[in-house]
Amino acid sequence: MQNYSNNLINMEYMNKLFDCIRIIDVEFKSIYQEKRIDTCVDFIPEFNFEHRQDIYHQCLAQDSAIYLSKKESHCLLMYVVLPTLVDKKRLVMECIVNMTKRLDINQLYNSNDNLYKLAITDELTGAYNRRYINQKLPLAIEKCFKNRIPLSLIFLDIDSFKIVNDLYGHEAGDYLLCEFVEELQNITKENTDWVARYGGDEFLLCLTGMDNLDAKEIAELIRETVEQKLFVYSGHRIEITCSIGVYTVDSFHAIPKFEKILREVDIKLYEAKKAGRNKVKH
Template identity: 40%
Template structure:
């Protein structure tokens, strides 16, 4: 491409800028930017060190005409180099296009993903996370020939707390239980989620039945021995827990069946606890 003067270059750049975030005219001999706000700067570091180091593709369109493209989580970059002559001076037209995502957008996206799988009240994982994660953990344990245990936890007579103290007090209790569960089930051991209402689920990949029952006992005793302080007074509660451990040899056909088995154990524990007037352990 041959242009008569820098005035012609200016007209060309005005057109290109409608489609690009940056356009530069570079002297091919000395590497200086001749036209743009960065006039006089050396272009080597700008185009090679800071940008080309991360490029994934370079496409040749003919003699000395290249298109470079890169993409990452925060931006998509492209640079086209077109040799041209302005008067008798050999130059290179560098056409740079960069589409960036502001950090705020990235943070908002990460926050959005976190919100999708987090219960608003307790800040535990929610039912959607259970539906996504539980099948994956179950499959992983079976592939490694390891057991997996699930704890299904229900607060005894939780409706009475809401009826007598108000739903705000009930929310305080649920939040307090979530804090206790997170302390007792480290992330490296498993994960905790709010199944719904006053029900919680604890997943323990790789845990045998005896070990799972031991931590269930500790959780039950911790909740029973804790005084939940709310703006409406102190509240003492108990809980019932169903423990179900499965292995590849006796695997349920579906995750729903696993939850059903744990829920059935929970119902048996709660029924026995009610029959004894609260004297027996609410654990099955």
């Protein structure tokens, strides 16, 4: 049995909270199940197979983190799209609780926010994660296109981050990533919609309504601040720099795919690295 607890939540806790939990793939096939589902839902018509399958596919198509049935139902159904792939397939956690056995559902509904936060937050740095980017960037693009305002992305990479890990250890690297995110959030909190960890030592900033020149100024401010800051970990003085790419969508002929925008800003980041690092390219 594969361990899914590191992907999203503590499965031991969830098995105590729900009467039945399944991990299912895009073909609605169960690849993990703790208890038999028919002990919870067979006697309730609205939770028959077809109904659950329809809800599941709606949730998956929208990349929704949470789906909840009506509170007055005898059973409560929840779906959580897991931020992971197995054999290139998206997985969903189906959770069912028999309300005839539960007197207090406040704990269950209050857990909604926690589940969603866990699904979209990078565990180490507290920034948003790749899943959040995939959810929110298309919405930001659509919003800017509809309102005919620019959308700028800033893509950052810590220069020679591997050297920090090699010299001072991975704990020092983790410390540096957290401090780096804090600097990003302090510098950009009034101008940035969100800061997300794209992966490793790469981070993405989304700025709606900001043109390319203004975004470049913010990127330069970030670069200068990071270059001048002295990071200290366990007595070690660590100096770093970062390379930054800036890309702006300001054409409104057609809504661009978010994957295309990510490729474009990644190209700008690559140009910054190629130019000698500690540079901003826009």
